[in-house]
Amino acid sequence: MSSSRRSWSGAGKALHAWRPRQWLVAGLGALATAVAVGVPTDVVPTPLFGRSVPVQWWNYPALALTAVLAGLVLSTYVRRPDAPPTTPPTTPPSTQPSGADRDGRMGAVGGVLSFFAVGCPVCNKLVLVLLGSSGALSYWAPLQPLFAVASVVLLAEAALRRLSTQSRCPVTASA
Numbered sequence: 001m002s003s004s005r006r007s008w009s010g011a012g013k014a015l016h017a018w019r020p021r022q023w024l025v026a027g028l029g030a031l032a033t034a035v036a037v038g039v040p041t042d043v044v045p046t047p048l049f050g051r052s053v054p055v056q057w058w059n060y061p062a063l064a065l066t067a068v069l070a071g072l073v074l075s076t077y078v079r080r081p082d083a084p085p086t087t088p089p090t091t092p093p094s095t096q097p098s099g100a101d102r103d104g105r106m107g108a109v110g111g112v113l114s115f116f117a118v119g120c121p122v123c124n125k126l127v128l129v130l131l132g133s134s135g136a137l138s139y140w141a142p143l144q145p146l147f148a149v150a151s152v153v154l155l156a157e158a159a160l161r162r163l164s165t166q167s168r169c170p171v172t173a174s175a
Contacts, residue, residue, distance in 0.1 A: 010164035014076075017166075022075045030071030033111065038063050041119040051120040053141070059118040062148035066114040069155035073107040076162035106161075110154030117148035 018026075038044030042051040043059045116124070121141040122133050131139055 010166075011160050014163040014166035018075070022078050025078045026071040026075035028071070029074035030067040033070040034063060034067040037066060037111070037115050037118065041115065043118050052122045053120050053137070055118075056144075058145055058148065062114065062145075062152065063118055065152045066111065066155060069152065069159050070107065070111055072159045073155060073162060076159070076166060106154050107158035110151045110158060113147050113151035113154065117144050117151055119144075 034044065039046050040049055041059075042049045043055050043063050121136045121144065122128060124136070124140070127136045127140045
């Protein structure tokens with residue numbers, strides 16, 4: 001069995017074993033992500049923010065996928081009620097980030113990329129300073145779908161890694 005097939009299988013097993021509490025956190029995390037990314041970028045219309053450039057059709061699926069995947073990644077950090085309490089490590093932490101730290105960073109980078117992907121190209125102050133408004137529309141706007149794809153790929157990989165390790169090494173209460 002290939003490594004990626006095992007990862008998908010392990011992720012499926014982990015999702016199947018989730019309790020309602022984890023699904024609730026995943027749903028609330030997805031909702032919070034949709035609001036945190038969608039409102040300031042005006043993909044979710046509110047009177048608080050506006051856009052100079054209309055929302056593109058692909059902004060909606062990019063935001064939806066980002067929200068769902070971010071909710072799943074967030075929920076992997078929820079401790080199961082039957083798991084024993086964690087204790088701090090007795091050895092000093094290494095300078096190399098652990099696998100969970102790398103996965104968390106991957107998810108965070110994916111979330112930030114989604115904000116840049118679905119945002120208005122001429123409303124981004126950094127892009128405006130670097131490229132000007134015509135450069136933002138000519139150079140930045142065509143790159144935004146690539147940022148959306150990169151965001152979804154990073155979040156999916158983070159979710160897959162975290163979920164597959166949950167099923168490979170479940171923490172259960174000792175008797």
